[in-house]
Amino acid sequence: MRKKIVAGNWKMNKTLEEAGALAAEVMGMVADEVKGNVRVVFCVPFPYLLPIKNQVGNNTRIAVGAQNCSEHEAGAYTGEVSAAMLRSMGIPYVILGHSERRQYFGEDGKLLAKKVDIALKYGLTPIFCCGEPLDVREKNEHEKLVKQQVEEALFHLDSASLEKVVIAYEPVWAIGTGKTASAQQAQDMHAIIRRHLASKYDKSVADNISILYGGSVNAANAKELFASADVDGGLVGGASLKSREFTEIIKAIG
Ligand code: PEP
DSSP states (O other), X not given: OOOOEEEEEOOSOOOHHHHHHHHHHHHHHHHHHOOSOOEEEEEOXXXXXXXXXXXXXXXXXXXXXXXXXXXXXXXXXXXXXOHHHHHHTTOOEEEESOHHHHHXXXXXXXXXXXXXXXXXXXXXXXXXXXXXXXXXXXXXXXXXXXXXXXXXXXXXXXXHHHTTOEEEEOOGGGTTSSOOOOHHHHHHHHHHHHHHHHHHSOHHHHHTSOEEEESSOOTTTHHHHHTSTTOOEEEESGGGGSHHHHHHHHHHHO
């Protein structure tokens, strides 16, 4: 049985105080209202990892994740944060390959393969993002591109390592735009990714991997998106910054 996950990507938002208030509100609502078996992840800015982790404490439903890590082990890389550091802080998740990192920081498949390796080496669960920009979808080349993104960053892994990865399909045209993929578009691409994993590994490996949808998920559309067979939850940006909205999204799967 693969895990159901709703991860909030807070990006570069909130002061420390606001971050603490958001976490507290969501934690309270999840405790009171979420019945099902869903893992919630707060993917917070680096400086907030430890305070938010301490706040979450030993809550078994909620975990804390980073939004990136370095491809390097350690050393003279000013401003970077290593997988080993995250591990030493007890952080279990790290988003890798978010489209904003690909677009603004030039991250490509080769680099992401290294980041995936180092994250796994230090026992972190990568939430690996893939997804096509609008022009690629308009040319009907989205399937080819997303398969290629998955191949470049993940296909060098053995199946035991691959099974530790969470994939997030995030069509770039839907991120932060208010434009969501239809439930059918999301399901189609998730099934394509899963079949592609099955063709390289095998069906049981592919069936064990959680594939999240991301791109303008909100309280109104989450239930329909999460109802699809191959959609195992969501990676949520803007709506994860509002406690009530984010909790409703969690409830849509839990
Ligand atoms: C994201 O940043 O991963 C994301 C999906 O953002 P939004 O939900 O705001 O589209």
